[in-house]
Amino acid sequence: MYDVIISGAGPAGSMTAYICAKAGLDVLLLDKATFPREIPCGGGISVRSEKVLRLAGIELPANQIEQELRSLQFMGPDQKPFVFRSSKPLGYTVKRSQFDHYLVKQAINVGAQFVDSCTLQQLESHKDRVTVETERGVFESHLLIGADGVTSTVGRLSGLRKPLNPDRVGVALEVDVPISPSLWNSVLDPSIVYFWFLNIPFGYFWVFPRKDSLSLGVGGMAKQLENVPKLLRGLARTFTTRHGLPPFSIPKIRGRMLLALEYPVLETTNRILLVGDAAGLIDIFTGQGICYALESGFLASKTVIKAVKNNRITKKMLSEYTWNARRCFGEEIRISRTVNNLVHRHLHGFFQVARRLDCIGKVLFDIILGKTDYYRIRRNLLVFAMRLFTFELQNRLLTL
Ligand SMILES: Cc1cc2nc3c(=O)[nH]c(=O)nc-3n(C[C@H](O)[C@H](O)[C@H](O)COP(=O)(O)OP(=O)(O)OC[C@H]3O[C@@H](n4cnc5c(N)ncnc54)[C@H](O)[C@@H]3O)c2cc1C
Known part of the structure; x- marks a missing residue:
């Protein structure tokens, strides 16, 4: 019997597991993937994310940082780019496979039990506990946290998430293209992130710099986008030509759904709550999801610790998370x-x-x-x- 089971070991799940385990709770963190795992993502993390990590007591070590970001280049349909430059770092790029694995290890170090290759398949909420069925056995806990991403099984099985409206679903595709580090500064400025809004319906093309590669991607509303891989290849070619880069061949393009729910799902049942992408926490304009994953994990764990330590596991108690999350970023996401x-x-x-x-x-x-x-x-x-x-x-x- 665990105090809390967390399904999904992305940034939201690991942050929750880390804080709960550090506070002395019995934590089981499980993930369907085998770690370290790849996930399609630009890997842009803002200074805001770093602040949340620090607040929780997690350092972002230098070996996790691929590039420091200071400028944003925008280009609209008129194809005339302009750059906003910041005197301070705005954020960094990381490799998600390494960053997510690093966070999992932090949670393990403070006592969380981690089981990977372990898909949550079913759940049952009883009066005094939650039972989860996984491909590696049945586990029980006082509380369950759904940190299992956009397609959240916990969200669906608990009834917290309603069926998706296909008109409101976003999609993003990403490809990691190796480039020679000698091109940095001579051809490309490694501190610039590119956002091109070239008639992509409700979306854009981005380029994030990494140490020895570029993350290129396209995101937009799924229903209005046609043949996204072709679109991404075309934009990648335009990018190379525009910057005088040697042509590169595009490796495998990976993609994922992005939720664009009307409002984030911050409500809870009396034993289950959702964090990160599972709760629809994405800033659809900037594409930032990692900082909300970390922040929601942070807030959820504070409520969970209070509920477990005071032995008051009720919907009223868990609604503290709903209120705090709405106050901290609910309105922002809406805006x-x-x-x-x-x-x-x-x-x-x-x-x-x-x-x-x-x-x-x-x-x-x-x-x-x-x-x-x-x-x-x-x-x-x-x-x-x-x-x-x-x-x-x-x-x-x-x-x-
Ligand atoms: C192409 C693309 C590019 C992006 N780029 C950026 C960016 O540059 N910056 C940014 O801030 N955000 C970006 N985002 C958004 C960001 O990736 C997400 O917001 C972030 O990963 C959310 O973290 P999470 O922990 O909630 O979920 P995830 O990182 O998705 O983790 C969920 C975990 O749950 C596991 N899981 C799923 N189902 C089950 C199950 N049934 N049982 C057990 N485990 C399960 C998965 O294996 C996964 O490890 C991007 C998104 C996409 C699609």
Whole structure:
């Protein structure tokens, strides 16, 4: 009988396991994959993520960092790029296989039991415990945390997640292309992340620099994207030509679903709660999911520890997580969806204005650095919307 079983050992699950085990709880962390495992991801982690790790007591060692990121290059449909530069680091790139494995090892070091190659298949919630059936046996615990990603089995079996509306599902594909490190600085600046919004419906093309490779990817709304691998190959070719890079062959393209739920699922049952992608915690505009995975794991574990130590495992007690998570990032995620809609519906206007309006860059940096308060975003949104309106009005008058 464990205090808590955590299904899924991505950043959300490992963070939860680490804090709970460190507080003396009996923790079982399980994952269907065999670790270290690959996962399609740009591997961009913001300074905000690093802050959460530090708050939990986990250092991000230098050998995990591939590149330090300081600038964001944007390009809109007019194909005129512009760069927002930050005087401070905005984040880093990591290799997800190594980063996720490192976090699992931190949880093991403080006493969590880890079982990989162990898919959770069924669960049953009783009055006094939860039983989970896996391919490696049956386990029981007081509490169960679903940290099992976008397709969350725990979310589905517990009834916390409703069936997906295909109109609201995003998809992202990524490919890791090896390049010679000698190209850094001579041809490409390794501190720049590229975001190209080239008529990709509700999505974009990105390039993240790593030590000896580039992570190239495309994300957008699944229903509106056609033949994404072909789109990704075409954009990769454009990128190489534009930057005078030697042509490279594209290895295997990997992809995953991204949830774009109306609202994140932060509600709980009396014994089960969801964290990270399982709870739909993704900023659909910047593509950031790792920091919300870490933050939700952090908040969930605080509630779980309190519930177990006070022997008060009730829905009311677990709702503390719901409230804290809503306060910390629920509103932000909601706003990111509004921003995403606004930007993609007025892509031309957005790029005309963003190029001239410093506050857009500042707000973006604040989101990435975790310094934002959403009132400020809202205030700037209003300024931005007014500029956008004036711009579109001018354009219409000119065409009359
Ligand atoms: C192509 C792509 C690029 C991305 N790039 C970035 C980026 O650059 N920066 C960023 O911040 N975010 C990025 N994201 C989002 C980010 O990857 C996720 O938000 C993040 O991985 C969420 O972490 P998690 O721990 O919630 O889930 P995951 O990392 O998905 O981990 C879930 C774990 O659960 C396991 N699992 C699943 N089902 C079961 C089961 N039934 N039983 C047991 N285990 C199970 C899986 O094996 C997996 O290890 C990207 C997403 C995609 C698709």
